[in-house]
Structure formats: C-alpha cells, structure tokens
Amino acid sequence: MTSDGSEQVRGAGARDPDALIRRAGARGNPDHDQHFLVDDRVVDRIPTYLPEDADRSHVLEIGGGPGVLTDRLLGVADRVTVVEQDRTFAEHLRREFADEVEAGRLTVVEGDALEVDLPEFTACVSNLPYGISSEISFRLLPRGKPLVLMFQKEFGERMAAESGTSEYGRLSVSTQHYGDVEVCEHVPREAFDPKPAVQSVVVRITPRDPEYEVEDEAFFLDFVKALFTQRRKTIRNGIRNTAHISGLSDPEAVVEAADEDVLRKRAGNMAPAEFAELAELAASVGR
Numbered sequence: 001m002t003s004d005g006s007e008q009v010r011g012a013g014a015r016d017p018d019a020l021i022r023r024a025g026a027r028g029n030p031d032h033d034q035h036f037l038v039d040d041r042v043v044d045r046i047p048t049y050l051p052e053d054a055d056r057s058h059v060l061e062i063g064g065g066p067g068v069l070t071d072r073l074l075g076v077a078d079r080v081t082v083v084e085q086d087r088t089f090a091e092h093l094r095r096e097f098a099d100e101v102e103a104g105r106l107t108v109v110e111g112d113a114l115e116v117d118l119p120e121f122t123a124c125v126s127n128l129p130y131g132i133s134s135e136i137s138f139r140l141l142p143r144g145k146p147l148v149l150m151f152q153k154e155f156g157e158r159m160a161a162e163s164g165t166s167e168y169g170r171l172s173v174s175t176q177h178y179g180d181v182e183v184c185e186h187v188p189r190e191a192f193d194p195k196p197a198v199q200s201v202v203v204r205i206t207p208r209d210p211e212y213e214v215e216d217e218a219f220f221l222d223f224v225k226a227l228f229t230q231r232r233k234t235i236r237n238g239i240r241n242t243a244h245i246s247g248l249s250d251p252e253a254v255v256e257a258a259d260e261d262v263l264r265k266r267a268g269n270m271a272p273a274e275f276a277e278l279a280e281l282a283a284s285v286g287r
C-alpha cells in the first residue's frame, strides 16, 4: 500500500472507466444527472477519503452508473449496495459484477434513491446525481455514518462553510449539526463524461454529536431555516418576521428574553452553537 492508500484501492484488476461505459452500452444523459467519472486518478482517490477508522463492512453507493466507483468500493468494502434508478445501468451493473452479486458482496437496488428503503449501511461513498443532492443528503445524514460524496462545487462549499463567510447559511448549519464537514478535493469538469456545466467537489462528513444540545431537533432546524430567510435583517427582526416558518406563537416574548448582543447580529454571523442556544430559549418562551 502507498502512503495515500490509492494503490490499495486500485489493485491490479481495477476496471477502466471507458471500457465500463462501452460495456454498459449507453452514454450518460445529462438530463438524467448522468455524468460519469472517466478520470482514473479521481476515482481511485475517492474511497481513500473515508475516515481511517470507518467501518467498511457495508458501503452504500447512490447512483452506480457504469460502475467505476462501484468497482473501487468492492476493493475496499466487505459488501456494497448500489442504488441505481436507470434500468439500463442497473442491469449492466448486475452483469458486469455478476461474480460479486453471486457471492453476496454486491446488491444492486434498481430504483429512486429518494424512494427506496436504504439498507443499514456503515458508510456511504457516492458521485451523486446533483439534482437530488440536498434531499438525499438529508436522508443520509441522520443515519450518523461517514459520508464521502461528490457535489456541485458551490453546494459542497456551502455545506462546509463557517460562520462569517459568504457561503455560510442554512445548509452549513444543518449539515454541520450532524458531523464535521470537509472539502477533500476539487474535481474539474474534464473528469466526467459527459462534462457537467459546473465544477465539483468531494466532501467528507464525519459524524459526531454537535457541541451543543437541542431538545427538539426539528424545531431547531426550522428556526435556523426561518432566520436564514431573512439573512440581511437583524436576528431581532428575523425572529419577528418568520414566526410562520419557525412555528413560534409568541416571537415578541423571544425578543424580550434574548440577549441584546445576539439580537443585533445577522444570521450569517451566528455560529451553530449560538443558533442552538437561541432556539432553546425560543422553544421555552415563544412556542
């Protein structure tokens, strides 16, 4: 194994991306979120971004396509489940990896990843269909498992952003509620075929408990969502203007009870722990 682990992932028999696309017998259709990885070096690196101590006994992949990442995941995991919506590619995956399917090491689930029952996976590694980035992420995050996911660049950077930056927003707070978020790699458009219109990033989310406690997680997330709809307003006005989103019945009571320093801030400068403290107060005096 090399120092970055990539040789170990690649192994001697790693399948060639172009050959996989040829054998699948279909090209990617951008209208169906089908941009396939064709740069071996990127594909080889993706599984190495899993945290070192991640349990690799059952890795989930969303959107297998021709199977280039599936192939690498079978090299590092005991078992892989791949969810693929497109029948042509689901059938290709079963054919291409018939031995692994037969051995019970690969399960191909044909269906919409937002609809099918997801298995009890131990980690998820995927080059996601970008059209479902947000919805699938918030299906995966509450499972509390390590995630290594490819996103559109802006989306991944917003997930990882810290308070006080222009990318910081609701997506940052709600993702970081579940884990530590890091951008591992920027991936150019040329790494895919067909080339997407946008650049991409690989993001790692390592699950952990937040550094704060919230009694009602759903209220906390709604409260954050509400305040970011008014990100240019002060928190004071944000609380007053968004009771229909946060569900507060008495926003004025929250404004009266909260610290003046907090009320003067704007959502973009509130750290997740500050949101949590304010949400706890709001839940106790304003609901």
Ligand SMILES: C[S@@+](CC[C@H](N)C(=O)[O-])C[C@H]1O[C@@H](n2cnc3c(N)ncnc32)[C@H](O)[C@@H]1O
Pocket (backbone or CB within 6 Å): 032, 033, 034, 035, 036, 037, 038, 062, 063, 064, 065, 066, 067, 068, 069, 070, 083, 084, 085, 086, 089, 111, 112, 113, 114, 127, 128, 129, 130, 132
């Ligand atoms: C960006 S491609 C990635 C393919 C392959 N993993 C790769 O890296 O080359 C996304 C794949 O997700 C599939 N897909 C799109 N929407 C889906 C959905 N809602 N559920 C499951 N798979 C989906 C597409 O058919 C496509 O194969």
